[in-house]
Amino acid sequence: MSKLVQGYEVVIGFETHAQLSTQSKIFSRAPTAFGAEANTQACAVDMALPGTLPVMNIGAVERAIEFGLAINAHIAERSIFARKNYFYPDLPKGYQISQFEIPVVQGGEVSFFLEVGKETVRKTVRLERAHLEEDAGKSLHEDSSLGASIGDGRGQSGIDLNRAGTPLLEIVTQPDMRSSEEAVAYAKELHKIVTWIGICDGNMQEGSFRCDANVSVRKPGAELGTRREIKNLNSFKFMQQAIDYEVRWQIDQIEDGHAIQQATVLFDPDTGETRAMRTKEDAADYRYFPDPDLPPLVIGRDWVERVKGEMAELPRVMAERFVKDYALPEYDATQLTQSKAVAAYFEATAKACGQPKLASNWIMGEVSRRLNASELSIEQSPVNAAQLAALIGRISDNTISNNAARQVFEGLWNKEGPSGSGEGEVDAIIEAKGLKQMNDTGELEKIIDEVMAANPKNVEEFKAGNTKALNGLVGPIMKASKGKANPAQVNALLMKKLG
Numbered sequence: 001m002s003k004l005v006q007g008y009e010v011v012i013g014f015e016t017h018a019q020l021s022t023q024s025k026i027f028s029r030a031p032t033a034f035g036a037e038a039n040t041q042a043c044a045v046d047m048a049l050p051g052t053l054p055v056m057n058i059g060a061v062e063r064a065i066e067f068g069l070a071i072n073a074h075i076a077e078r079s080i081f082a083r084k085n086y087f088y089p090d091l092p093k094g095y096q097i098s099q100f101e102i103p104v105v106q107g108g109e110v111s112f113f114l115e116v117g118k119e120t121v122r123k124t125v126r127l128e129r130a131h132l133e134e135d136a137g138k139s140l141h142e143d144s145s146l147g148a149s150i151g152d153g154r155g156q157s158g159i160d161l162n163r164a165g166t167p168l169l170e171i172v173t174q175p176d177m178r179s180s181e182e183a184v185a186y187a188k189e190l191h192k193i194v195t196w197i198g199i200c201d202g203n204m205q206e207g208s209f210r211c212d213a214n215v216s217v218r219k220p221g222a223e224l225g226t227r228r229e230i231k232n233l234n235s236f237k238f239m240q241q242a243i244d245y246e247v248r249w250q251i252d253q254i255e256d257g258h259a260i261q262q263a264t265v266l267f268d269p270d271t272g273e274t275r276a277m278r279t280k281e282d283a284a285d286y287r288y289f290p291d292p293d294l295p296p297l298v299i300g301r302d303w304v305e306r307v308k309g310e311m312a313e314l315p316r317v318m319a320e321r322f323v324k325d326y327a328l329p330e331y332d333a334t335q336l337t338q339s340k341a342v343a344a345y346f347e348a349t350a351k352a353c354g355q356p357k358l359a360s361n362w363i364m365g366e367v368s369r370r371l372n373a374s375e376l377s378i379e380q381s382p383v384n385a386a387q388l389a390a391l392i393g394r395i396s397d398n399t400i401s402n403n404a405a406r407q408v409f410e411g412l413w414n415k416e417g418p419s420g421s422g423e424g425e426v427d428a429i430i431e432a433k434g435l436k437q438m439n440d441t442g443e444l445e446k447i448i449d450e451v452m453a454a455n456p457k458n459v460e461e462f463k464a465g466n467t468k469a470l471n472g473l474v475g476p477i478m479k480a481s482k483g484k485a486n487p488a489q490v491n492a493l494l495m496k497k498l499g
C-alpha cells in the first residue's frame with residue numbers, strides 16, 4: 001500500500017550511526033566526552049602511532065548485545081572485525097576498524113505506528129544488521145561552518161582526533177520504507193529504542209545519532225532503482241525535507257531521460273537541496289580484510305542471558321503490558337511508551353485516578369500539546385501526575401465538564417492554585433473560576449425554556465426532522481450557563497422538552 005509520487009514508488013533504506021555511550025573509546029582508554037579542546041582526548045592508539053594495538057572495549061560489545069535483544073535480532077556467537085581501507089586526513093591509520101562479513105547483530109525488526117490519512121497503521125521495517133565500528137577524527141577548516149578557529153586566519157585546515165576511535169553501532173535496514181513519512185517515523189522509533197535502553201544519548205546536534213538515507217524510485221512492480229545516499233541527516237525535519245527533495249529530483253531526471261548515477265549526496269538546509277558529494281564507492285574499493293590485530297569477537301549465550309536479565313522493560317513489552325493491565329488500545333500504549341518519563345507519568349496518573357483511558361487521552365492530548373508548544377519535556381511539566389489525576393477525578397465525578405476541565409488545566413499549568421499536590425489545587429481553581437457544573441435541574445430547565453423561547457425557528461426545524469437544528473439550541477444554553485451546564489444533561493432535558 002505504498003503511496004505513489006507522480007506514478008513512482010519510493011524506496012528507502014537507512015544506515016544509522018549511533019554513538020555508544022561508553023566512557024572510553026572502542027579500542028583505547030581515551031575518554032569520549034564531547035566538546036573538549038582539540039586533540040586532548042586522543043591517545044597513541046587513536047593517533048595510530050606505530051606499535052600500538054587496539055583492545056576491545058567490553059562496554060561497547062555489551063551495548064551492541066542490548067540493541068540486538070531490543071529489536072529481536074540474532075546476536076552472533078562469533079563476529080569478525082575488518083579493516084575498511086581508505087585515505088583521508090582525519091583517519092591516520094589509513095583504515096577504519098569495522099565489521100564487514102560477519103556483524104555482531106543480524107536481522108531483527110523495528111515497528112511503529114504511522115498516520116496515513118485518517119487511519120493509523122502499523123509498519124514494520126526489517127533490519128539487515130548492526131555492526132560495531134570506530135568513528136574517524138574531524139577535519140576543521142578555518143572559517144568553515146564549524147566555526148573552528150585554528151592558526152592565524154589564513155584559511156588553514158587542521159585535524160582534531162578527539163572523535164577518532166569513538167564507538168559506533170551502524171544500524172542498517174532492508175530497503176523497506178516507502179515514503180519520507182515512513183522513513184522519519186522509523187528514525188524516531190529507532191531513536192526511542194537506543195535512548196530507552198541507554199546505549200546512546202541520542203543527541204542529534206552533537207552527532208550522536210546520524211542517519212544516512214538511501215533513496216531510489218521505480219515504477220510499481222519494477223526492479224529496484226539505482227539509489228543515491230543522503231549522508232549525515234541530523235534532524236528529523238531535515239530528513240523529511242531532504243528525502244522529499246531527492247525523490248522529486250530523481251523523478252525529474254528519469255522523466256527527462258537521464259539515468260540515475262549511484263552517488264553520495266549532501267543536504268543543504270539553506271537551499272533545501274541535495275547535491276552530489278562523490279560517486280559512490282563499492283565495497284571492493286575499500287579492500288576489506290579481517291583485522292589481524294583483533295581476535296574474533298566471541299559472545300557466549302550465558303553472556304547474552306546475563307545482559308538480558310539486567311535490561312529494563314523494553315518499550316514494546318511495556319506497551320503490551322499497558323494494553324493488558326489498563327485495557328488501552330494498542331495505539332495509545334505505543335504513544336505512551338515514547339519515553340520512560342512519559343510512561344511513568346501515565347502510570348502514576350492512571351493509578352491515582354483509576355481511569356487509564358481518560359489519563360491516556362489527557363496525556364496524548366492537552367498535556368503533550370502544551371508541552372510541545374512550550375518546548376518542554378514531560379519531566380518539566382508544570383502539571384504533575386497527581387494534579388492531572390485529581391483533575392480527571394473531578395471530571396468523572398461530574399463536578400466539572402470537559403470544557404471546564406481544560407480551564408482548570410490551564411490554571412494548574414499557570415500555577416494559579418495554592419501550592420500543594422493534587423486535589424487541593426484542583427478544587428481551589430474550580431472554586432476560584434466558578435467552574436462547578438450546574439447540578440440543579442431547576443435552574444438549568446429555566447435556561448432551556450428561555451433559549452427555546454428565543455429561538456422558535458430552531459425548535460420548529462427540529463420538530464420537522466432536522467436534527468442539526470439542535471446545535472443552534474445547545475450552544476446558547478451552554479453559553480447562558482457560562483459553560484457550567486452538563487452537556488449530557490442539557491441534551492437529555494432538551495430532547496424531553498422537544499418530545
Ligand code: ADP
Pocket residue numbers: 011012013014015172173174175176214215216224225226227282283
Ligand atoms: P553499501 O554496502 O554500499 O552501503 P548496502 O547493500 O549495505 O550498500 O545497502 C545500504 C543501504 O541501502 C541499506 O539500508 C539498504 O536497504 C539500502 N538500499 C539498497 N538498495 C537500495 C535501493 N535500490 N533503494 C533504496 N535503498 C537501497
Ligand code: MG
Pocket residue numbers: 015
Ligand atoms: Mg553500508
